[in-house]
Amino acid sequence: MRMTVDDKHLAMAAANGDRDAFSSLLARHYDRLFGLTFRLTGSRADAEDLTQDICAALPAKLRSFKGDAQFTTWLYRVTINAAHDRRRRFATHARAADGWGDWEVNRRAANEEAQDKADWLTSAMTALPAELRDTIALTMDQDMTHAQAATVLNVSEGTISWRISEVKKRLRALHEKELSQ
Numbered sequence: 001m002r003m004t005v006d007d008k009h010l011a012m013a014a015a016n017g018d019r020d021a022f023s024s025l026l027a028r029h030y031d032r033l034f035g036l037t038f039r040l041t042g043s044r045a046d047a048e049d050l051t052q053d054i055c056a057a058l059p060a061k062l063r064s065f066k067g068d069a070q071f072t073t074w075l076y077r078v079t080i081n082a083a084h085d086r087r088r089r090f091a092t093h094a095r096a097a098d099g100w101g102d103w104e105v106n107r108r109a110a111n112e113e114a115q116d117k118a119d120w121l122t123s124a125m126t127a128l129p130a131e132l133r134d135t136i137a138l139t140m141d142q143d144m145t146h147a148q149a150a151t152v153l154n155v156s157e158g159t160i161s162w163r164i165s166e167v168k169k170r171l172r173a174l175h176e177k178e179l180s181q
Contacts, residue, residue, distance in 0.1 A: 005021075005024070007025065007028070007029075007070070007071035007072065008067045008070075008071055009021075010022075010024050010025045010028075010071075011025060011062055011065045011067070011071050011074075012065070012067060014059070014062050015062040015063050015065060022058075022059060022062075025071075026055060026058075029071075029072065029075060030051075030055075032072075032141075032142060033051055033054065033055075033075065033079060034047060034048070034051045035141045035142070036076065036079055036137055036138070036141055036142055037050040037051045037054070037079060037083065038141075039122075039125065039133070039136070039137035039140070039141050040079070040080070040083040040133060040134065040137050041083065041086070042122050042123070042125060042126035046086075050079075050082060050083060050086055053082060053086075054078060054079060054082050057082075058078075061078055069151065072142075073148065073151055073152050076138060076142065076144075076152040077152050077154075080134055080152065080153065083134075084130070087130065124171055124174050124175075125137075127170075127174070128167060128170060131153075131163065132163050132166060132167050132170070134153060135149060135153065135160055135163040135164065135167070136163075136164065136167045138152055138153070139160070139164060146160040146161055146164070147160075
């Protein structure tokens with residue numbers, strides 16, 4: 001009979017420098033981590049970069065894991081924070097790039113064209129405010145309950161329910177608008 005070590009024990013061992021434990025954690029959670037970063041960024045390339053950044057920072061961050069929450073809850077919080085940091089950095093860069101002339105106009109046009117080619121749900125999700133996108137990424141892609149998502153996002157369960165309702169309303173309106181065109 002093969003025994004499986006739980007995430008908490010693997011995380012604690014990895015925090016103490018156990019490379020095999022760290023490798024096991026990554027193997028166990030990498031695909032879900034990438035799926036979440038993809039929903040948060042809306043771009044495969046950005047999701048790959050963000051996931052790589054999180055994995056590179058994870059050994060140091062694991063020292064802050066106390067085991068009070070489930071490892072996945074802690075990991076999703078780390079991921080949400082990293083995505084927020086990345087959005088802030090990109091917004092700062094975008095503001096700095098305003099007014100760079102034709103090159104910037106052409107770069108933005110190319111980015112818009114690439115975004116237009118993305119699937120409908122991904123592009124619809126990128127139009128949502130960050131807190132709605134974060135909520136739907138956790139509940140839809142990660143199959144979290146409203147209570148689990150509320151813990152990760154540090155809001156009430158009622159707020160999660162309202163956000164899900166708001167996402168449905170916005171996506172429905174967007175879909176109806178596209179159908180009428």
